[in-house]
Amino acid sequence: MADVMIAPSILGCDQGNLSEEALKLQQAGADMIHLDVMDGVFVPVLTMGAGIAESISRKVDIPVDAHLMVQRPSGLIQAFVDAGCSYVTVHAEVAPHLDRLLAQIRSAGARAGVAVNPSTPVDFLRWVAPAVDLVLIMMVNPGYGGQKHMGYLHGKISESRSILDSNGGKNALISVDGGVTDVNARQLVSAGADILVSGSFITVSADPAAAIEKLR
Numbered sequence: 001m002a003d004v005m006i007a008p009s010i011l012g013c014d015q016g017n018l019s020e021e022a023l024k025l026q027q028a029g030a031d032m033i034h035l036d037v038m039d040g041v042f043v044p045v046l047t048m049g050a051g052i053a054e055s056i057s058r059k060v061d062i063p064v065d066a067h068l069m070v071q072r073p074s075g076l077i078q079a080f081v082d083a084g085c086s087y088v089t090v091h092a093e094v095a096p097h098l099d100r101l102l103a104q105i106r107s108a109g110a111r112a113g114v115a116v117n118p119s120t121p122v123d124f125l126r127w128v129a130p131a132v133d134l135v136l137i138m139m140v141n142p143g144y145g146g147q148k149h150m151g152y153l154h155g156k157i158s159e160s161r162s163i164l165d166s167n168g169g170k171n172a173l174i175s176v177d178g179g180v181t182d183v184n185a186r187q188l189v190s191a192g193a194d195i196l197v198s199g200s201f202i203t204v205s206a207d208p209a210a211a212i213e214k215l216r
C-alpha cells in the first residue's frame with residue numbers, strides 16, 4: 001500500500017478558514033488537497049468558487065484537485081486552472097461532449113479528470129481513455145460528506161483500470177471518493193485505486209496525521 005496518495009477533502013472543515021485548514025492537512029501528511037466544488041444545481045449544496053481555490057492553492061505546496069460537481073463546468077474550467085488547480089475533474093453525467101471538455105481542461109493547463117456517479121457505467125472510458133488523466137469513482141452519491149460507503153461499487157475500480165489499460169489510458173490515475181476509511185482503504189488499493197479521497201474520516205478525527213497514516 002506504500003504508493004497510494006491520500007487526498008483529504010476539506011468539505012467538512014471550517015469554511016471560513018479553508019486555506020489554513022488545507023495547510024494543516026498538508027502538514028499532517030496529505031499528498032493532495034481535494035476541493036469539492038458544488039453549484040446547488042447538479043447537487044443541492046453550494047460550496048466554493050475559484051477565488052477560494054486560489055487562496056488554498058497559494059497556501060499549500062501539494063497539488064490541488066478540483067472536483068466540479070456542477071451542471072455546466074465548461075465556463076468554470078479556466079478559472080480553476082488559473083487558481084492553481086493541478087487536476088480539474090468534471091462529471092460524466094453532465095457532459096454530452098466529454099471528449100471536448102477533457103481536451104478543454106488539458107489545453108487550459110491542468111490534468112483532465114472525469115467523475116462517475118454510483119449508477120453511471122464506466123464502459124464509456126473505452127472511448128475517451130487517451131484524453132483522461134484521472135478517473136474519480138464515486139462511492140456515494142455526490143453532495144454531502146459523511147455518507148455510507150457503497151462497497152458493492154468496488155468492481156468499477158478494476159473494470160476502469162482494465163478499460164483504460166487496453167485503450168491508451170495506461171497513465172490515467174484512479175481516484176475513489178466517498179466514505180473512504182481505514183476499514184475499506186486496503187480493499188480499494190488492492191482493487192487498483194491510486195488516490196484515496198477522504199473527508200470526514202480525516203477531518204473529524206482528533207489526529208488527522210494518524211488518520212492519514214491509517215489509510216496508507
Ligand code: DX5
Binds near residue numbers: 141179199201
Ligand atoms: C461527496 C464529495 C466527497 C466527500 C468526501 O459529494 O465529493 O469528496 O465529501 O467526504 P467523506 O469521506 O466524508 O465521504
Ligand code: ZN
Binds near residue numbers: 197
Ligand atoms: Zn469529492
